[in-house]
Amino acid sequence: MKTLAACLLSSAALIVAAPVSALAAPSAQAVEIAHKYVIVDGHVDAPSTVAEAGADIAAGEKTVDFDYARAKEGGLDAPFMSIYVAADYEEKGGAKARADILIGLMEGVAAQHPDKYEIAYSPKDVRRIFAEGKIALPLGMENGSPIEGDLANLKHFYDRGVRYVTLAHSKANHISDSSYDENKKWDGLSPFGFEVVRAMNDLGIMVDVSHLSDAAIEDALATSRAPVIASHSSLRHFTPDWERNLSDDLVKKIADNGGVVMINYGSSFLNEAANTYSAPRTAAREAEEKKLGRAMTEEEASAFGKAWLEAHPYPYATLEDVLNHIDRAVELAGIDHVGLGTDYDGVGDSLPVGLKDVSSYPVLVDGLLAREYDEASIEKILGANALRVWEEVEKARKKRKW
Template identity: 50%
Template sequence: MTFKHPITILLLCLLLASCANTVKKPKQDAVAASAKAVAISQKYIIADLHVDVPYRLEKKYADVTQATEGGDFDYPRAVKGGLDAPFMSIYIPAKIEAEGGDSTALADKLIDDVEKIVAAAPDKFALAYSTEDVRNNFEKGIISLPLGMENGSAIDGSLDKLQHFYDRGIRYITLSHSLSNHISDSSYDKARPAQGLTAFGKELVEAMNNTGVMVDVSHISDLAFYDVMQISKVPAIASHSSARHFTPGFERNMDDQMIKTLAQKGGVIFINFGSTFVSQKSLDARNAYKKEFDAYIADNNLKEDSEQAQAFTADYFTRNSFPFANLETVLDHFDHVVNLVGIDHVGIGSDYDGVGDSLPIGLKDVSTYPNLIDGLLKRGYSEADIAKILSGNLMRVWEQVEAHARNH
């Protein structure tokens, strides 16, 4: 997903063809999974809570039912990695609501696009509206494409639209994104008008519980998180966040008390793989670049995506190599959560196709889940523990949400 996150604008040159030869990319074969890890990847359902394929294809179409040149996801790589249930992110840019645009229309368009992927290859992909669907598709050898909405702006203040998107397959909603919206303050936005959730946001969380939509606390402010914890009658999720312990001051990640509170309520944090999420060194490099980039475009009255701005970025990364995280860095986040709250509260939320080329060495695309599994094995995780990380923890929360909704 091109320039989706504010933190990934730092990697403009990694995403632009004009800069293709200016950045030295780490070799993917730096990590090789063991036979046992590969076997585990095929034995258990692997669910990834955040894969940004729909918006990637909105920007530049590719047939992901076949091997593709770019991006992090396609069918052959998913099969190689053992991926069974990637949540397709229905991503709505925050500026659409901020500028008075139609977020609902884009959400429907992106859902249409996922349905077209399934229609083009029903022997490879299927929609999944429930935990039962995911299990049935797994038994058939078909990859499920459940849906999560990233940024609730498409709800547009209407509980009827919540029901509409549930009917279309949305099974979690990230309440806000890079800007505070009509539902929740954002962790990225200095403006916090609601000081947490808005009045409608509080109503929406309760309605999501009753409808059967998981509440996603990634992206929202700390105060909004604690509002969700007070209101939600079922466990919540953080679909693609990491541990703030390793990135102090980076509110987009979750601090230890938040992780503990999420776990006490039965929830799960799904670890984001992006280098700037998991590594302070990578985040510092991003911040240094961003400071110079912002000053340059301000001094020259440029737009961020202008050719002159792109040229600046290309030159910057020619002079300054980007310090990628690696598999071990990501594993540290899993360890931290497990040591803090136990094995039942962590999972995978890679943000593939959402963080550009900032992905860590050893986890560059959806073919590499066996590398993660191998790393977990080497750190002493049992097969049963790994099965919980791969999908067991998700399925538990999702089933609790389904059960609650059936009773309301």
């Protein structure tokens, strides 16, 4: 829905229904582990699905990757609900109002289904809600545009439950440069962006560096006195030259900062073939339109897309790709600094084979077991690391006047 590659793929309607998982059903051991420990997912875009499609995530109607029944099946306990505000709100206005609407939708879901969901404002809340058998809904705001240049708005969003802010999204904003934007207007964070990071520390809001340019991540790390998170990023080692994923050096620096890197499940994040899939297709379409001497009609574009897909099947990532990212992140950062930020509901049809929705966490656990991760390490990856960072951010709070 929101990554550049996913936007290109979904907008052109070039990926057909995702292939059925070829993986065996998860083992009883994996299911037990997935339900024994708190699973925290750093990024799930269900609020946008609710807002745009009228999805009912309690009943499972019009949902995509996340709903209550599948989350319970998979053992998901604390998915951070992404309060996603598109980059264009920076210029057209209304960013704060859009964020408030999405927060209100999540509050409404929790109020209507108190037996299933509860907004979580702290790691203590998450653990209590888990013990009560419900699903915690912590909130993370994707894109700092709703702050609208006023730190009082940051306090407003903290009061409404936001516990991390992704400083920018697909375009540079008044806070930070973006990895997707060739215009690096600030060469990192803006002057106000430095103030925002310090204010987030004071409030106890996690600084999320996913989507940021390398220079902006460096600025955030140098400024924050609390650990930062990358709520839904994978490793650039596997997608060379793609700034949206993290370099080895930045993974190490996030670990040195005490933070956590949360692995994204989008195929374009996980393997180079998926990451570069769109470029030759776009070139072929442009060449065809040049021959025609005009742009394709909607029908022609659809036919072209279907033919291209038949000739060039989309290279979906696999469980092994996800595990490769986890292995390398652990090698670089250490077992205490790796987590999950799947981007369910946010990367369209590009999810890996066998990991197509929130019922699939036991499949990942089986993969980790096969790679000889012990149960204590799996617990950390599933959620303990994310909760530890959140607790450290809470401890770093500092009183200030707003």
